[in-house]
Every structure is written in C-alpha cells, then in structure tokens.
Amino acid sequence: MTAARPLPLRYPEDVEHLDGAARGELRVPVCGSCGEAFWPPSPVCPRDFRRDVEWTTDAGTGRVHSWVRFHKRYFEGDDVPYVVVQVRLDSGPNLTTTWTGPDDPVLGEPVTVSFREVGDGVWLPEFGPGEQA
Numbered sequence: 001m002t003a004a005r006p007l008p009l010r011y012p013e014d015v016e017h018l019d020g021a022a023r024g025e026l027r028v029p030v031c032g033s034c035g036e037a038f039w040p041p042s043p044v045c046p047r048d049f050r051r052d053v054e055w056t057t058d059a060g061t062g063r064v065h066s067w068v069r070f071h072k073r074y075f076e077g078d079d080v081p082y083v084v085v086q087v088r089l090d091s092g093p094n095l096t097t098t099w100t101g102p103d104d105p106v107l108g109e110p111v112t113v114s115f116r117e118v119g120d121g122v123w124l125p126e127f128g129p130g131e132q133a
C-alpha cells in the first residue's frame, strides 16, 4: 500500500533547525540586516534579500492561525485522523506542525512548542495549547 513516512532531509538550510529540535530548541532564521524572523529557512532574507542570515532560539510561543484534520493515511503507520496546525509565532513567522492538543485547535488560541522524536534521532517541533510565558 504505502511506504513508511520519510524522515526530513538534511538540506543545508534546515540543519540548524533540525539540530536545534534534537536539543529541544526551536531555532528560527533571522535577518542580520532588518531583524525579520522568517520561515521557511533560506540563504536570503525574504524581505530585503540580504544574505546575512543568523539563527535565534525562538521562545516557541504563538497562536493558532489555521488548522486541518487529515483522515487519509498517506504513510504506513500514520495514526489517522490527525491534526496539522499552522502557528503564527509571536516572533512573526508561520510554522506548520502536528498538533499535540487533546481537543481541536481554536483559531487564535495560545500555543507552545514541544518536540517529538520521529525516528533515527530526528526530532521535530510540534505545538499544543499553552499560555505565553
């Protein structure tokens, strides 16, 4: 039927984020010129196209921006249905991750990050309900 869910590839732009997640840190690129935090990672700032991209450890807090429930099992072993949430971080960028909450997300609901090992020492951030620190 289907293959197992593949692990994320370690593209050069993603290594800092993936290694941070394994340490329990939400690492996000920030432009050294304009200070804009952005997502997805890129070698250039999406706002001013400067190349002095730095990384910061984000507080991992934000609010639910959008969400969807998947009913189809795309990969072997996927536990359906599952919820994917788009979070707007308090620092600005939107991240799309799996949802950890026991109930459906509510638009605008405050969320905090946690981390889950998805296999082979690879960890990913995910979000669930939680008040800002």
Ligand SMILES: [Zn+2]
Binding pocket: 031, 032, 033, 034, 035, 036, 045, 046, 047, 048, 049, 050
């Ligand atoms: Zn910039």
